[in-house]
Amino acid sequence: MAKVVLEHIYKQYPSDNKPTIQDFHLEIHDKEFLVIVGPSGCGKSTTLRMIAGLEEISDGTVSIDDRTMNHVEPKDRNIAMVFQNHALYPHMTVYENIAFGLKMKKMDEKEIDQRVRHAAQMLDMESYLDQRPKTLSGGQHQRVALGRAMVREPELFLLDEPLSNLDATLRVHMRTEIRKLHQRLGTTTIYVTHDQTEAMTMGDRVVVMKDGVIQQVAIPNELYHHPANLFVARFMGSPTMNVLDGILSEEDGLLFFIAEGARWKIPAEKASSLREKGYIGKSIILGFRPEALQDEPESPSRPNTFKAEIEMMEHTGSEMTLYLKGVGRGGMTARVKSPSEYRLGSQLTLSVKMDQVYIFDKETEEAVV
Known part of the structure; x- marks a missing residue:
């Protein structure tokens, strides 16, 4: 050997x-x-x-x-x-x-x-x-x-x-x-x-x-x-990770990711790290896997939501991949269970599991959190 x-x-x-x-x-x-x-x-x-x-x-x-x-x-x-x-x-x-x-x-x-x-x-x-x-x-x-x-x-x-x-x-x-x-x-x-x-x-x-x-x-x-x-x-990952360009904004002591069609609250642990590294008010890239999206109604307990339209669907047995437009220039993908009610062109309200997001430096593209 x-x-x-x-x-x-x-x-x-x-x-x-x-x-x-x-x-x-x-x-x-x-x-x-x-x-x-x-x-x-x-x-x-x-x-x-x-x-x-x-x-x-x-x-x-x-x-x-x-x-x-x-x-x-x-x-x-x-x-x-x-x-x-x-x-x-x-x-x-x-x-x-x-x-x-x-x-x-x-x-x-x-x-x-x-x-x-x-x-x-x-x-x-x-x-x-x-x-x-x-x-x-x-x-x-x-x-x-x-x-x-x-x-x-x-x-x-x-x-x-x-x-x-x-x-x-x-x-x-x-x-x-x-x-x-x-x-x-x-x-x-x-x-x-x-x-x-x-x-x-x-x-x-x-x-x-x-x-x-x-x-x-x-x-x-x-x-x-x-x-x-x-x-x-x-x-590494298929479908590929969703990414959005945006800005980190602080409001009433809370940190938010702001982008076209998105205003999502950053979890406290990630927010603390971003503050320490001086990213408040700066442009960043936020990424999340397709499985970090949930198809659930908008509610006070689900503040990190956005609306999207289904452009294409791929059935993979017990799961389905949805290709979406509505947020982000390149569109997004979501991996969901495979019920029959999804239709091409239909509108969805999705929420992002913010504890599963990744944050990258806009200039270097290195992981920040």
């Missing part, structure tokens, strides 16, 4: 004005399943390729178990990598595909056979060993690629968006299979994806990246409930 340390890693291509990766600094624990997530072009795959030795590091140090790897050839790093494109050999059987790397190393035939059959058993592919890739499903292709990596018995697994080419149902199934495999093998694993659901369901810890910079590193629950900034808050 392996501990991986990336110390102030930079990647600068000659044709670019700024680094693709900037000051990536992180320790990945032995046996950890770490997920790197972010939008396309954020540098997550480039980071993985630098760990593998497939990309040269412009500055900084990559070490595995206290051994510096910057100038070690990929083949000498004891790493196994699985890509989005599984690249199976079509003329070879499943057995031959899994065994190929070991045969290239001229390993003993008996040892190869033991490793291949053990991997096939763990991946439930024993009955497919004599078949060729063209007869297999997408999920089975993925398992063969994993088996080919497993038999090498590496210190480190690197997986670069391995499920992107699978359909939605199979993707969910393979997420579970990969996690089960990690639990059995205990091999340190770094997994790259653009899918925040994959990141939240698979990672022991998650690294969120944007424009080559780490935004936050945390366990999934912390990312969702305690985002470091507005980007993390909106990227």
